Amino acid sequence: MKLGALRMRAGARHDTQSITALHAESRQTAYARIMPESLLSGPMSEDRLALWQERLPNDPSATGLFRAAVEHPGRAVHLxxxxxxxxxxxxxxxxxxxxxDERISRFERGFELPELEYTWASPTDLANGLWRGPSRTAGILGRSSVLR
Incomplete structure (x- = not known):
């Protein structure tokens, strides 16, 4: 899918290093003055690398938002x-x-921050929302997203 100048595709294990670097840099930028500096300046790459190695499939065609829309059209997407x-x-x-939803997120390093949950009724609704047009902030991500 192309969204303005942004090209989206499913990630795979061979993308782990690039995604880990992007994730760490994004967190340091997006969460400056929100999360403790000690967390953001620490070695995030090792734990992020393990996270993405676990999450990314060997075969990217086996996953993804649009496949989920086809296979689970009625399931909500939460972030x-x-x-x-x-x-x-x-x-x-x-x-x-x-x-x-609104709750307190408890982090492994011993601090808590207020967190919000956002929901799209289905993967199709999320995809339709993305197609409304390019965004000036098209790289900002939340902590996680799941299909329920």
Missing amino acids: EVLRANTPAIALYERHGAQRT
Whole structure:
């Protein structure tokens, strides 16, 4: 899928190093002044690498949002975002997400931050929201997204 100048495709294990570097840099930028500096300046690459090695498939055609839309058309897509990450929240709302929960997120390193959950009713609704047009903040991501 192309969204303005952004090209999206399913990630695979061979993308692990690039995704890990992007994830670490994105967190350091997006969460400056939100998360403790000690967490953001520490060695995130090792734990991010393990996370992405676990999440990424060997065969990217076996996963992905659009495949999920076909195989599970009625399942909601949920995404968690820190409440202080207002650019990401604006992006999700602009692309059709509804705020569905608010809670405290507890991090392994011993701190807590307020978190919001945003939901699209289905993968199709998320895809339709993305196709509304290019966004000025098209790289901002929340902490995680899951199909339920």
